[in-house]
Amino acid sequence: MVRIKICGITMMDDALAAAEAGADAIGLVFYPPSPRAVGVEAAAAILAALPPFVSTVGLFVNAQRSWVEKVLQSCPLDLLQFHGEEIAADCSGFGRPYIKALRVLGEEDLRPQLRAHPDARGFLLDRAVPQLWGGSGETFSWWRLPALDKPLILAGGLSPDNVAEAIAVTRPYAVDVSSGVEASPGRKDHGKMRDFVARVRAADRRAEG
Numbered sequence: 735m736v737r738i739k740i741c742g743i744t745m746m747d748d749a750l751a752a753a754e755a756g757a758d759a760i761g762l763v764f765y766p767p768s769p770r771a772v773g774v775e776a777a778a779a780i781l782a783a784l785p786p787f788v789s790t791v792g793l794f795v796n797a798q799r800s801w802v803e804k805v806l807q808s809c810p811l812d813l814l815q816f817h818g819e820e821i822a823a824d825c826s827g828f829g830r831p832y833i834k835a836l837r838v839l840g841e842e843d844l845r846p847q848l849r850a851h852p853d854a855r856g857f858l859l860d861r862a863v864p865q866l867w868g869g870s871g872e873t874f875s876w877w878r879l880p881a882l883d884k885p886l887i888l889a890g891g892l893s894p895d896n897v898a899e900a901i902a903v904t905r906p907y908a909v910d911v912s913s914g915v916e917a918s919p920g921r922k923d924h925g926k927m928r929d930f931v932a933r934v935r936a937a938d939r940r941a942e943g
């Protein structure tokens with residue numbers, strides 16, 4: 735079963751709707767310049783309201799350690815996602831497992847970056863776009879990805895329309911979507927979230943035969 739993470743949640747009703755739709759995880763962006771950034775107090779309220787068994791992922795971009803620590807004081811996140819140019823030492827020591835985002839076009843040799851993060855629990859591959867750290871809504875080439883020895887979380891431009899093909903090509907551990915299920919930056923479209931989850935579950939059934 736392919737896991738589903740819906741990222742860029744900023745509002746309580748969107749968080750609850752993502753959980754209701756069947757998301758396995760939600761992502762909260764703690765990167766103030768993003769249009770999907772969430773405040774610490776709002777995030778804490780969202781975490782407190784979520785039902786059990788929905789994982790919460792906190793996303794940071796080249797953050798000061800003190801910022802990650804401040805967020806964690808109020809927000810009991812399950813997992814950290816480092817989405818910038820962090821080295822391994824920047825990602826550890828927070829008492830939380832982490833995943834590392836790699837910005838790719840799909841043709842590059844990822845082995846040095848994979849080796850640089852031996853403690854990462856998984857790697858999120860997102861489309862590399864100049865001057866943008868994430869949430870681009872753009873896909874990358876899925877066809878020549880190297881085999882990873884850690885879970886692959888596929889991101890970048892996924893939507894209800896293309897997620898089945900993305901899964902068929904890349905066989906990921908999880909898919910991650912943000913703008914493809916939005917009504918506007920930072921606001922989710924609840925129907926699109928339900929549709930996205932339904933398309934992933936249909937792809938699961940096809941894979942099971």
Ligand SMILES: O=C(O)c1ccccc1NCC(=O)[C@H](O)[C@H](O)COP(=O)(O)O
Nearest residue numbers: 741768867868869870871890891912913
């Ligand atoms: O979403 C953002 O605004 C963002 C800003 C800075 C760093 C990362 C950001 N999002 C990261 C995510 O995990 C997104 O889900 C991922 O980039 C895919 O986004 P999309 O292509 O819009 O589905």
